[in-house]
Amino acid sequence: MKPILILYASRDGQAQRIAQTLAVHLNTWPVQLCNLKTPPAPITSSTAIIVVASVRYGQHHPEALQFFRQNAKQLAHMPLAIASVSLSARKGDGSPNSYLKKLIHQYQLAPFAALSIAGKLNYPRYGWLDKQIIRLIMRMTGGPSDGISCIEYTDWPQLTAFAQKITAHLRQDNADG
Ligand SMILES: Cc1cc2nc3c(=O)[nH]c(=O)nc-3n(C[C@H](O)[C@H](O)[C@H](O)COP(=O)(O)O)c2cc1C
Structure with missing residues (x-):
């Protein structure tokens, strides 16, 4: 097969x-x-x-x-x-x-x-710039924008x-x- x-x-x-x-x-x-x-x-x-x-x-x-x-x-x-x-x-x-x-x-x-x-959201993995942008996106979409969270949403x-x-x-x- x-x-x-x-x-x-x-x-x-x-x-x-x-x-x-x-x-x-x-x-x-x-x-x-x-x-x-x-x-x-x-x-x-x-x-x-x-x-x-x-x-x-x-x-x-x-x-x-x-x-x-x-x-x-x-x-x-x-x-x-x-x-x-x-x-x-x-x-x-x-x-x-x-x-x-x-x-x-x-x-x-x-x-x-x-x-x-x-x-998955994995702030500790992101570089400085990516982290700031993901924080902004998360703030706009009602997600955690703390810059430290690691959450598997799958x-x-x-x-x-x-x-x-x-x-x-x-x-x-x-x-x-
Ligand atoms: C730099 C960066 C940019 C991202 N851009 C988007 C995006 O535009 N839209 C979105 O829904 N998720 C975005 N994400 C979230 C990723 O799609 C999500 O974290 C995914 O689990 C990453 O998959 P990977 O672990 O296979 O790379 C972004 C993540 C990172 C790190």
């Missing part, structure tokens, strides 16, 4: 953790986990592609954008699922937020599952439901031959 390819783009590790957890949930399939910083094998040798990418300053990481740009044609013919990781997603219910909608629109993607999932049951949706879709695909 061809593997499910899970690709992630992360800076502080939360999107990577989410991708790893997804791999555990999908363990009834062969799964290949790959950092998008290392170019993946040809994607056409996979059953499905799942991209997990976090957001910085309003954009998904450049390696994720590059992946979509370079593979848009093949992705149009493959099962694709996307999980977008951001702090603003803590306010949502998992349905695609503006970052994810923009990404889907920009690369004309047609994912069968798309999730906006909350990441809704893990939401990720479990996402994994179940992926499994159901791929089983159906398999059954349809």
